[in-house]
Amino acid sequence: MNYWIFQGNPKVFDIDTYLTESSILQWDIRQKHFKDEIKIEDQVFIWRADGGQKNTGGIVGLARIAELPVFDEGEQCWRVKLNKVEHRTSPEAGMLLRHELKEWPVTADLPIFKINQNTNYKLSESEYKVLLELWKDPDQLHKLASSPLLEKYLEVFRNQAKKWFESCEFLNENHTFFQSFKDPERLRKMEWEEVQALGKHVNAFSSMALARGRALGNINGPIEKYRNSFLYLFYGEAALEERMYRFINDEQYKLFGIGESVVSEIIAGVYPESYCMFNQRDRVAVENVLQLDPGYGRGDTFADKFMKFQSCLKEHQIEEKYLHIVGKHTDLPIYLEIDQFFSFLYMRFGKQDSNTVEIAAENGVQYWVLAAGENAYLWEDFHSNNLIAIGWPELGDLEQYQTKQEIIDKLIEAYNLDKTPRNDAHCNYQFAKEMKIGDYVLIKKGNRHIIAFGKITSNYRYDFSREEYRSIRSVEWINTGDWEIPKDKSQLATKTLTNITPYEDYLQELLDLIGFMNEDMIDKGIVQELDNMDLDESQPFGLDQLLKEVFLSAEQIEEIRHSLTSKKNLILQGPPGVGKTFVAKRLAYYHNGSKDDSRISMIQFHQSYSYEDFIQGYKPTEGGGFSLRNGVFYDFCQRAAKDPEHNYYMIIDEINRGNLSKIFGEVMMLIECDKRSRAYSVKLTYSESGEPFYIPNNVYLIGTMNTADRSLALVDYALRRRFAFVSVEPAFGTPAFQEFLQSKGVSQGFINRIVASMNDINGEIRNDKVNLGKGYEIGHSYFCPSGSVGDEEAWYKGVLKLEIEPLLREYWFDNEDKVRNLIEGA
Structure with a gap:
């Protein structure tokens, strides 16, 4: 059996009356690839969209598939019949409100919340069971959705805790080890093998190849130093934060291979009744998921942050609320259980599937x-x-491994x-x-x-x-x-x-076998009918979807869309790393109203790009002669002219790198928005047939331009007056950028560090008005990882060293001290 959500829009038809008066329902199957999966007796929740009235949408009915989908010749679409089981079209009647489902963590990631314009959504069995339980008791959803955030997540964990702790046998072993390890008499006589044993009980070592079996590798110093350092860490007279700081930084106590995260786990292992662990999972759970602010300062040491994190847990009564809602599940000290609660939050909610920026999808299917x-x-x-x-369950979460060798x-x-x-x-x-x-x-x-x-x-x-x-x-x-x-x-x-x-050849054979055409063929404009998937039916793409994928405000987006509509030609300009090309493609989707790559072409201009490449020209043949060949823009316009019902978009990356007058030639006049018709046709330079050329009204040009490119001359006036120019700026300060990093598993405190550091660096760039200025700022896309971030400190340092530092060295090639200070201060 399959499970579904079918959505109806009250702007299109009166869904409430339809449900009230009809026992047999008909529904369109707009996501056509589902038509072969729908089976008789499949369960279907009926979803009413908000329809322009905020907080009125949600689940208003339950039905079963009555007949298999059939094709409606009149409407030219697939339809299916359903037997209505029950309907509730108001909150008083017990409908499940959209905004309350969005507030309950278990239902917040339903597929309809990820892309809200579709008609049909497939549910997993677990998603269906959760919704069915809420449908049977709608008051439960209202109570859960209105609870404070911490209590919501404790309630989620309460239902999972028993099974979770059954899989945590290592907790008892770890606790026993640390209680034995901290014994002062044992520490005074400790040998290297006992230090090595730490590797088996500290999660921070789990991504290191030497962590298991040999733990810290070979001894790096006299064993007496290891004994004295741990004695000082556990029993020194100074405050704990000072002891932690000196253990990590002071050469008298610093131990090779034992860094900040390891120290925090050791402290939490030795004093589990007082301190919680402070690894990245804990920070993401507390700062991102529970949205609690430990109040870190810009100059805080790791030890300072550790203590502020502990104070935050006490301030928000984590221990008391955990015991009240979840209750004890082990005989271990309370913070060992709370740490597992945080691990659950990190794994279940800390690394979301981000729809904000699908950087990975841009790198080739x-x-x-x-x-x-x-x-x-x-x-x-x-x-x-x-x-x-x-x-391979013994491997655990694969995020902890950085290399194949570790696996x-x-x-x-x-x-x-x-x-x-x-x-x-x-x-x-x-x-x-x-x-x-x-x-x-x-x-x-x-x-x-x-x-x-x-x-x-x-x-x-x-x-x-x-x-x-x-x-x-x-x-x-x-x-x-x-x-x-x-x-x-x-x-x-x-x-x-x-x-x-x-x-490629073998792949194409397999795709042909199952009746699917790959995206390379679509990009080349080769379209064919498929039995099981209609590629011409594109996925709706509205403002909500665009806002999830780019770091721009709704007002900025509407301004850009209006400019593209009125001028038909647009240039996105900005400093390196602001995602201009990414924005250009998403803007085309939004302007078109659908995500349809088959009518979007992307090219890049460069100094050698010519009229013959772009419009038309003679090219050498294999036989040694020359033949007239059409360029990419000529062919693109011909395709658009044959399909006047659809918009076509050409994205020109680095548009100002080419000799624009030379590339466009006589076509420069035709790109003006009021000259997009056959009436303004011109005879091309190389045309043999004499057939005139024109740019159809349904063609839109979107260019990108890097404002920090020193090698470029100013864009000539002829182009400037034909294009609308829109600036795209670094988005470090936007909520969308921070939400994106949260979705990749970066803690809020670390996000604050990135934002503050990059704002400082960009401030220095702006203030250098002689050589640089605003157009040379560093963009946010350098800090948009394609996958989850396992070690935020290592990832951040890698970006600084490999991406940011070389750029700064190019900017201030004669001032190494300035570059070094900026990188060290970040």
Whole structure:
């Protein structure tokens, strides 16, 4: 059985009256790839959109599929009949209000909240069960949604705590170890092997290849220093924050390989009745999910932040509220349980599937083949829950590993292997680190059957509640069936996971087999009818979706859209790293009203780009002669002229890098908005037939221009008066940028550090009015990771060293001290 949400818009039809007066309902299937998945007796929640009246939308009915979808020739769409089970069209009657579902963490990530313009949404079985429970008791939702945020999440954990702690056997072992480790008599006699044993009990070591078995590697100094340092940390006369600071920074106590995060875990392990751990998971849970502010200062040391974090927990009565709502589940000290509550929040809510900026999807679509277990026995799980998964539960959350070698080390230890498991490590690494939103996956059965094809719609996540296959990604299934690979074709690889993107011919054979045309073909304008998927039906793309994907305000977006509509030509200008090209494509989606790449073309100008490349010209042939060939813009306009019902968008990256007068030639006049018709046709320079050329009215030009490019002359006046110019600025201070970093698992305190540091650096750039100025500021996209951030400090330092520092050295090539001070201060 499948589970669905079908949405109706009261602006389009009177959904309340329809539900009240009809026992048999008809609904359009606008997401056509669902038509083959809908089965009789499938359960359907009926969703009423807000329809212009805020906080009136939500679930207003429950129904069952009565008949399989049929094609309506008159309306030219697929439709399905439903038997109405129940309807409630008002809060008083017990409807489930949209804004309350959005406030309850368990239902806040329903698919309808991610893209709200669709008609049909598929639910997982677990999502359906949660909604059904709320539908049976709507007062429960109102109570849950109106609770304070901390209490909401404690209530969520209360329902999961028993199962969670059953999988945390290591807690008792860790607690026993640290209580023994801190004994002063033992510390005075401690040997190196006992120091090494820390590696097995500190999570901060888990991403290090030497963490297991050999812990800290070889001893780096006399054992007496290790004894004295730990004695000072645990029993020194100074305040704890001073002892922590000196243990981390003072050469008298500093120990190789034991840094800030390790120290915080040791302290929490030694004093679990007083202090909670302070690793990145805890910070993300407290600062991002629970939205509590420890009040860090710009100059705080790590020890200062540790103590402020502990004070924050006490101020907000975390211990008391945890005991009241969740209750004790172990015999361990309370902060060991609270740390597990924070780990739950981090894993379940701390790394969201961001729709704000899909940077990863811009880097090229990949195609994967995945086994659904032996003989595809996991397929029903994959299909019903809209996901893919891999096993190896002993590895735990794959986010903790930075390299394949670390995964290899863990596999060898966990499964007691006598050979190197390179394929298994490669599979886990690719699933967590290399797959991305927007990729496609083919599910195989054996080596000669494909049984499903889908699109990956989420980042990697680890779901502790699943029995074994806990490493998962969400998938939108496009087509299911059973396609056998012909015997004269190569069989599928035996590996669990294979990236087949590089094998273009073989990939195309598989896509042809299942009846799917890849995106490269779409970009080239080759359109064909498919049996199971209508590529010409694009996905709606409105203001809400655009606001999630770019760091601009609604007012800025509307101003830009108006400029593009009135001028038909627009240039986005700004400093490096503000995402101009990314914004340009999303702007085209929004202006068009749909996400349709088939009518968008992207090119990049450069100093050698010519009229012959862009419009028309003679090119050498294989036989040694020359032939007249049309350029990319000529062909683009011809396509648009044949399809006047749709808009076409050409995005020209680095538009001011080319010789614009030379590239456009006589066509420069035709790009003016009032000359977009056959009436203004001109004869092209190289035209042999004499057929005139014109730019259709449905063609829009969007250019991007880097204001910090020293090598460029000013854009000539002829272009300036034909284009609207819009500035795109760094978005460090916007809520959308901060929400994006939160979705990648960066703690709010660290986000504040990034914003403050980059504001300082950009302030210095703006103040250098002689050589630089506002047009040279550094943009936010350098700090937009494509995947989740596992170690925020290491990630941030990497961006500074590899991206920001080289740029600053180019700006101030004659002032190394200034660059060094700015980087060190960041």
